[in-house]
Amino acid sequence: MALASWNLDDDTGRPAQKQAVLRQQLNEQGLRLVSLERHGETVSIGVENGTYGQAAQAVGRAARVLANTQEPEVEAFDIAIVSNGVPLSSVRINRADLYELEYDPDGAWRSFARAEVSNAVPLFEGHLTEGAFPDFKYRIGPYFQASFFDPDSPLRYEIGATLGADYTLRPGLSFSGSVRMPLAGNLDTVTRVSNSVLPKVRSNWGRYAKESDLRLEHLTAEHIWQPGRDLYARATFGYLETMYGGLSAELLWFPINSRLAVGGELNYVKQRDFDVLFGFQDYSVATGHISAYYDLPGDYHAQVDVGRYLAGDYGATLSVDREFNNGFKVGAFFTLTDVGFSDFGEGSFDKGIRLEIPVSWLTGRPTRNKLGQVIRPVLRDGGARLNVRNRLYGFTRNARSQQLAKGWGRFLR
The missing domain is CATH 3.30.300 (GMP Synthetase; Chain A, domain 3)
Incomplete structure (x- = not known):
């Protein structure tokens, strides 16, 4: 009553x-x-x-x-x-x-x-x-990480457990962290030594797998807000990803009914120690990109990023994805920078394909979680970009008019 x-x-x-x-x-x-x-x-x-x-x-x-x-x-x-x-x-x-x-x-x-x-x-x-507010959430579960096309072992993998937590103090201001514990796999048995003539911003990934146990994947303070109409802004500070920590700032222009969005990002980061805990190495770099995003007809989506990458090289990345109404996504990308093919090394330039599979398709229960995998023929140092959580375009896009229209068939479900 x-x-x-x-x-x-x-x-x-x-x-x-x-x-x-x-x-x-x-x-x-x-x-x-x-x-x-x-x-x-x-x-x-x-x-x-x-x-x-x-x-x-x-x-x-x-x-x-x-x-x-x-x-x-x-x-x-x-x-x-x-x-x-x-x-x-x-x-x-x-x-x-x-x-x-x-x-x-x-x-x-x-x-x-x-x-x-x-x-x-x-x-x-x-x-x-x-x-x-404040609001606290946590998550715990398994993870899977894979690497392909190593001549010594074409498929390398790692499985383990991950624990994450998010604390939103007030609207837009949140603190987040996650740790991982690898349990099985062969990522840590890599014997190939990077021969890159560029700063080793990504090609030492095998050492991160080999020299770490319990890993602090990220630990950040983040503020997202709206400085004006059709504008979103983000500032993130802390251990941003497995290999880098520092400061990241971003501004995005994204009108509610527009297929086009334009954004800019600036970062100053330092390379983390191989044990993926709290220490840093000597290498630091300022990076940044101007990005344009466009929803093409036929469920295609294109993105162009122009700017400076982690190794200090300048260039551009083109990405094209096909997004299906059931949540599946498949796409490809390539990056060309001022690093010559010979200096880049094996593979000549960065490229790959990426896949996303909605977990709900596997479990039959509604969830926003997805299984994602990027497949590269080789991971080198040219064209390497920082991995930052909650980049504004992905953060906002699902709620904009174009995406709402595509998913409106589920409005009455």
């Missing part, structure tokens, strides 16, 4: 219990309620989607929960998709459309035609739900 008080008037009911009912029902759908506000006949919420590969499915689940819990006089729902406390986009759903199109054979597409996708406003303290 206490939970049922959501349908009482504000002056006689209990707003906190209404919020508790909404939070509980969203949790049952795999969504976390972050903000809640009502303006007249419109209810606005912010939800974090930690479950569904398509943001459109999260919007559909949230809309149905709102339709089942809000007072009859509420006519519209503004549902903001939030990540790490950062609102990425907002979708307005008219309540009457949900009822009218529920059993329509083409209800998913018609509902998208009637929905309004817009930029979400930043979250303000007065709109945050009780207990929304």
